[in-house]
Amino acid sequence: MYDAIVIGAGPAGLQAALTLGRMHRPTLLLDSGEYRNGTVLHMHNVIANDGTPPAEFRATARAQLAEYPDVELRDVGAQTVTGSDGGFVVRLADGETVETRHVILATGVADDLPDIPGLQDLWGTKAFSCPFCDGHEHAGRSIGILGPAPRAEHLIGLLGRIVGDITVFPVEQPFSADETRTLEGLGVRVSAEPVAAVAPEAADVRITTASTAHTVAGVFVASGSLRHRAPFADQLGLELLPSGSIEIDDFGRTSQPGVFAAGDLAHRASLPGPMASVLLASAAGQMAAVGVIQSLMAH
Structure with a gap:
């Protein structure tokens, strides 16, 4: 024994x-x-x-x-x-x-990640959840944040002084007008459409919605x-x-x-x-x- x-x-x-x-x-x-x-x-x-x-x-x-x-x-x-x-x-x-x-x-x-096509394939290499673990590597670069407004606000507070510009993408449902105003008040861009898919694009990440595409250095997931x-x-x-x-x-x-x-x-x-x-x-x-x-x- x-x-x-x-x-x-x-x-x-x-x-x-x-x-x-x-x-x-x-x-x-x-x-x-x-x-x-x-x-x-x-x-x-x-x-x-x-x-x-x-x-x-x-x-x-x-x-x-x-x-x-x-x-x-x-x-x-x-x-x-x-x-x-x-x-x-x-x-x-x-x-x-x-x-x-x-x-x-x-x-x-x-x-358990949100059901976004391509996200699982990027997990741990271009898609992350922890600013302490992966924020510094994106210093001065563009990132996307995927997830609900309250949790996105928390990530913005941690990453805002480290990264370059931030675009926040809703998952499944668009943000409300109040949520959009609150997020924009933090100095970030806000997508009007939910994220549809993510995919590698050379050394970056391509985030697509129903009608637009955005290229960022990395993605931080605020849901799941x-x-x-x-x-x-x-x-x-x-x-x-x-x-x-x-x-x-x-x-x-x-x-x-x-x-x-x-x-x-x-x-x-x-x-x-x-x-x-x-x-x-x-x-x-x-x-x-x-x-x-x-x-x-x-x-």
Whole structure:
């Protein structure tokens, strides 16, 4: 029986496994090969790794984990998690079952994008959601913002001092006259027609509506939603926050004793939602691992 099984090998899961390995706790890290930033070419706002390809970051982390004999890494996902504090059974995608005293959920979330033709193909390379991650790369350049007015206003506030000109495009329905006036008052252009499609155009992006076409350097999406990549929160009956994320305490503990969560799928009740950040996910993974070690010491 493992002391901990970490499900998910993004920044949160990798850091959790490293912390457990350094404390000589038998740990199994499961890597399904699916990552929220799987299409991203370079990650940013990560000190000492600014501009590093996420795949390189993961490869370096895996190589470092290989130095710890108490950490076992398997390239397989998990299908189900059952059990209770002190004894959980994880069924793997290959049919095998493994047992553990604690579980750390680090499977992350997936972005459900608005149904705009071409958008999924540009996601992570020319279409983004996070100004902290991708705003600087568009400094002084034209961008488009796709989405409802209130969320577009938030992006304008963050990106306005960084980028060149901004054009805001509604999704599905045109903006109301009041919304248009409010947005234009922020110094941006507003499309009268909803976005119909996006497509690459050399190094830029072509945004089309029913009657016009616009060329921008990149697109920021102000609509869409997040969903859990895996069903484990439901399987374990974990308490969720209004954001849809798993509720955790400062040490990543969930409402189910023995189950911890870290990364984009969880946050504390004091925060309005998950914060997409490699550094914050890594820190959450470390705290969850510390929480596991505290529990092991108490028993």
